[in-house]
Amino acid sequence: MYVNHTSRKGSLTPKDLNPRVTLHYGIPCAASILAFDPVQSLLAVGTREGTIKVIGGYNVEGLLVSPKQLPFKNLEFLQNQGFLVSVSNENEIQVWDLEHRRITSKLQWESNITAFSVIYGTSYMYLGDEYGSVSVLKYNAEEGNLMQLPYYVPTNVIAEAAGISLSDHNSVVGVLAQPYSQGKRQDGFYLRVSFLFIALLLIAYENGLVILWDVSEDRVVLVRGNKDLELKGKTVVNSSKSARHEPSESEADHEQAEKEISSICWASTNGSVLAVGYVDGDIMFWNIPTAAPSKDQKTESSSNNVVKLQLSSSNKRLPVIVLRWSADRSKNDCGGQLFVYGGDEIGSEEVLTMLYLDWSSGIESLKCIDRVDITLNGSFADVVLLPSVGSVEGCGTLPFVLTNPGQLHVYDDACLSSLISQQEKNTSASPLQYPEVIPTIEPYMTVGKLGLVHRDGKFSRDLSKIVLAAKAQASDALLTPVTGSTKWPLTGGVPCQFYAAEDYLVERLYVAGYQDGSVRIWDATYATMSLIYVLGSELPGIKTAGAGAPVSALDFCTDSLSLAVGYACGRVCLYKLVGSSNETSLNFATETGKEGMGL
Structure with a gap:
């Protein structure tokens, strides 16, 4: 608490008192979102009350307090740069200086931000809004300034290529730079990642439309949607771990109604496969080109290589809220672990599902090798994946799972191996709980x-x-x-x-x-x-x-x-x-x- 000692005796007013939290131990009860910096090995935990907990090694904790007590809907590190970017529910973008534990720059966005991502290893950010617009931001660390660049993705070009009306106002629900795609603009707009220039940008819209945009040439490279969906197969993975692959589709499957997208993630390290989660509980795996065709070539709009994955055969399933992917290096980018929250039958037990997938013979032959339902300690909030050198085949990931109220668990290789070896449903294992300096729950x-x-x-x-x-x-x-x-x-x-x-x-x-x-x-x-x-x-x-x-x-x-x-x-x-x-x-x-x- 700070007291203004310059006030005269007996004239203390409420304005002279400024009570505030300066230290906090453990995971906040209102924790709701996670972010991870793999280079500096730091984890950020955002809350519904406008605070952010930054966690490192044991007994290393920092607290960031926003002036407004609002939830965060996006939270990402500028990797290995000592800065963290947050987006509040009121669409204020804040850049935090971790060393000095303060906001170094902020920008109020006029429209509702519906998608946000930081290009790995850079200070560039993509932002999508409720009107279908995609903008680019950059943070200048030397000047401590967050600015909007003049570059943007024109909605009229997207609408023309996709055959939709501009009046549809479809929200952007996902925006991802394609890993390792190369390009260079002549006007000086560079996006440098791993000594390469990002050329291709994946944009997902709420109405089910997926666009691959060439940043270098300002044009649409690929259109994926529901109207021309031609499934090459469907895999149903029941909670009993039995998987059924159906190479042919019925006429009902071809007659695709508008499917709303709820989540996306890359399912390959080079951006050749995209996993898309839908509100109706489906998960689609789409083949995506990793290089833009020449201008003389026609924009690709067919959906010849796409397969469907379902976690339940029920007609009423939960929306797929979260998708996270961890590639299996031994499968040459043709398999790995998919972590899914949602997609199961409505009314089923709340779990985080981990699928071991393989498509070594092509995406149309996608199969589920194993399924594990991780029973949650409380209601699900978020999950991030940390790289790990594991001894279990196919396991190269440590999932950090955040649940309410304020619990953080890590599932290491031994824990995941124990879950895999069990054949009974709802088996339990003992994850590593965040080692709090001052325990408050265990023991109570x-x-x-x-x-x-x-x-x-x-x-x-x-x-x-x-x-x-x-x-x-x-x-x-x-x-x-x-x-x-x-x-x-x-x-x-x-x-x-x-x-x-x-x-x-x-x-x-x-x-x-x-x-x-x-x-x-x-x-x-x-x-x-x-x-x-x-x-x-x-x-x-x-x-x-x-x-x-x-x-x-x-x-x-x-x-x-x-x-x-x-x-x-x-x-x-x-x-x-x-x-x-x-x-x-x-x-x-x-x-x-x-x-x-x-x-």
Whole structure:
């Protein structure tokens, strides 16, 4: 809290107070969206309240607070550049400086933003809106300025090539630069990725239309839609893992009504296959050219190579909300893992579905090798995929799954392998949960208290010596905590170090009591908290009623460093954290009397 000390005595007003959150530990309960920087190994978690949590290695956390408490509908890193871009529900585009934890530039968009993507490795961004327009933005880090470039995709050219009316106002629901496509404009508009120039842009519209646009030549290269859909096959993957491939289609399948697109993703590293999710629960795999034809060649509009995948044979299925792809390097870009949220029968259990797909003999022969339904810990919010060098064949990915309220789980190779090996439906495995510095759910926190330690007190220096010794002994474990056989996979950022050992004094302690009866004490002097004591619920050598009862009350004496812990069963324990010797004394009181012992 900031107080304006220039105010005269007795004239304090509400404007003189500016309460705000400066530190936060763990995953916010209102978390709703994820972004990942694979180069710097940082994860961003956006919330419905306008805050963003940036997470790196263990005990590396940063908090970004937007001036407006609004949800984010888009969140992406400018990879390896130290900047994060967010789009709020009010269509304000914000660029965050991660080093200084502040907004460095922002731009208010006039129309509703319906699609957004950052070109990998650059400061360029594509933006699609509710009127079907696609614009280009660029962030200039030297000037700290986010600007709209004069380049745009003309809607009249798109409409003419697709045979639609401009009055349709079809929203753009996806905009993706095709990986590794090459091109160069003569007017100086360059989009550089991996030493190549992006030439082809994939634009998906709400009404089912998919356009491949040549940025270099300002023309439509390919049109994909529902009117000329000619399916080469259909694969139905039931929840029981049985897959049925149907190479021929009935007449009903050829008579395609307008299918609204709800999600898209590349299903290949070179952009040759596009996965499209629809509101009716279908998933289509489209063949996409990776090079633009010459101007003399006619724009391709037929849909000869497309296959349908369904997660259920039911006629009523959920919309395909999220699609994420991880390529299997051993299949030469002809297979991998598709993560799907949605697409199953309406009323079915909420899961994240992982499909192992293969089309080594051509896209028309697409088959599902295996299906895994990941049971969620809460309601689904988002998922991002981290690269991993796995030992399981076909697994090169660590899925980070965000669920409500505020839970983040990582499914490592061992966990995915366990899920694959199980044949029963709804099997369970134990993912790695985000290793919170201060746990609040597992175990469940019942009470917490922040206590001050007087620097000049006689116990302060003794406590500081104990804390420093504990930190030095546990420093390696703190940086790479291990749960089972898995290390925390994120490594980005640098742990905060604000003190020199010779001058260090503990100034604040945070004490928390839990439902299992345990008590934990952290050094809260600086932003990076560190655990220094864990007090169990049972007293050594003493049998008392109510052992393991929840902690219901805490109090802390700053002068004597004594701690009082009250339990739901009526028992009270008195701890003295630092005494005149190396012993810690303990007294506990009950309704019938008081007993004491030395520890």
